[in-house]
Structure formats: C-alpha cells, structure tokens
Amino acid sequence: MAEDPPLAVDIDGTLSREDRSIDSRVMDVLREWDAPVVIATGKALPYPIALCQFVGVEECVVAENGGVAYVDDELVYFGDRRAADQVAAEFEDAGHDLGWGDADLTNRWRETELAVRRDRPLDVLSEIAERHGLHVVDTGFAYHVKSDGMSKGDALPAVAERLGVDVAEFAAVGDSANDVELFETVGESYAVGNADEHAKAAAGEVLAETYGDGFLAAVERIRSPQ
Structure with missing residues (x-):
C-alpha cells in the first residue's frame, strides 16, 4: 500500500x-x-x-x-462552453472586453467555461451569466463563468x-x-x-x-x- x-x-x-x-x-x-x-x-x-x-x-x-x-x-x-460564449458576446456588446488582449491566451484553449479579468464589472457579468443559466465564481485570479454543478x-x-x-x-x-x-x-x-x-x-x-x-x-x- x-x-x-x-x-x-x-x-x-x-x-x-x-x-x-x-x-x-x-x-x-x-x-x-x-x-x-x-x-x-x-x-x-x-x-x-x-x-x-x-x-x-x-x-x-x-x-x-x-x-x-x-x-x-x-x-x-x-461543462458546456456554448452558453459561456454567449455570455462573452453579450458582455462585449455591453462595452466590456474580457481583459486578456487580442490573443486571449487565458481563454484560447478553454473548452467549458469563460474567464474574465477581475477589474471588469462583476455586476454586469453576473447579470448576463444568470440570464444564460450560468454563475460567476471569483477565484481571486479571475472571474470564471461556468455551469451550475x-x-x-x-x-x-x-x-x-x-x-x-x-x-x-x-x-x-x-x-x-x-x-x-x-x-x-x-x-x-x-x-x-x-x-x-x-x-x-x-x-x-x-x-x-x-x-x-x-x-x-x-x-x-x-x-x-x-
């Protein structure tokens, strides 16, 4: 053992x-x-x-x-990335980028969720995520938009x-x-x-x-x- x-x-x-x-x-x-x-x-x-x-x-x-x-x-x-992609699109339509630059190495290989810089507006992000049945977790390094469960x-x-x-x-x-x-x-x-x-x-x-x-x-x- x-x-x-x-x-x-x-x-x-x-x-x-x-x-x-x-x-x-x-x-x-x-x-x-x-x-x-x-x-x-x-x-x-x-x-x-x-x-x-x-x-x-x-x-x-x-x-x-x-x-x-x-x-x-x-x-x-x-998890399923499709809803997270919809959140990203709406967040950007609201005038906010995800915060990682054009290459976005933080999300480029991400398959099931979305990560957003913590200096972006959490209230706006959370409201959009909720509309898509997702929620936001603050890891201390980024806001993560992900599925319940x-x-x-x-x-x-x-x-x-x-x-x-x-x-x-x-x-x-x-x-x-x-x-x-x-x-x-x-x-x-x-x-x-x-x-x-x-x-x-x-x-x-x-x-x-x-x-x-x-x-x-x-x-x-x-x-x-x-």
Missing part, C-alpha cells in the same frame, strides 16, 4: 509564489509522491498537463474548475473511480473559493494561509504558512498527522 494518500492540489496560490511563478521546491515533492497526484485547477487544460510533464508525474488533471478532466488517456467533460469537487469522483481509488482517501490542498467543493469531497483538506475566507471555512485545517510554503506545510501534516 502506498505510504502517501492520493493528492489533489491547486496551482495558483498553492504551488506558486505570490507572483504566480511555481515554487520550485514543490516539484520534487509532487514527483516523489507515493500515490496518484491530481492537479486540480481553474486553468485551461494545457496548463496542468504541461505542469505534470515538467514535474515528471502522470498526466492526471481536473481543469477549468471541474469543467474537464484528463485521466488514463481519457477526456471527461462536465460544475466544480472540482464534482469532477474528482470521476477521476478517482478511473484511478481505482475511493475519493474519500484523497487529501486536498488549495486556496480559493473554487476549492470549496473539492474540500467537501475529500477525506482531508488544507487551506494555505493566503486562502480566501470561503476556502478557509471549508478546509479541515487552515495553515499559517502561505503559497508554496503552505503546500509544504500541508505535506508535513498529511505525512505526519497529529
């Missing part, structure tokens, strides 16, 4: 430094983890896949806040089943409102010190340490429970 439990971990704010660069110390920890590692993020699919490849772990991810997962050479979808916590059980693991065996580490459902799904959960109030309220334990330091502190708790 593996010494470590299966691990689900966010990227931004959890594996990163404050400037969003990856804390290099976390990479060997993930590489040497003696159980499945699931990178669970709000980023579009290519980003966590690339992180897995650079770290040297199996490509197993939940991306787009639970909109799509990749495990065992299978893509599993939990689409979350990291909804996607992880499907990933766990394909891995042959009980989702309750997972430990999760995160920092944002988009980690709440994830924390509620797994057996043990840790919010890093920079986490928002929603994540802290949902976590089993809130760490004093922030960002990558927080992740490393969570690893110590997971491996040496009190």
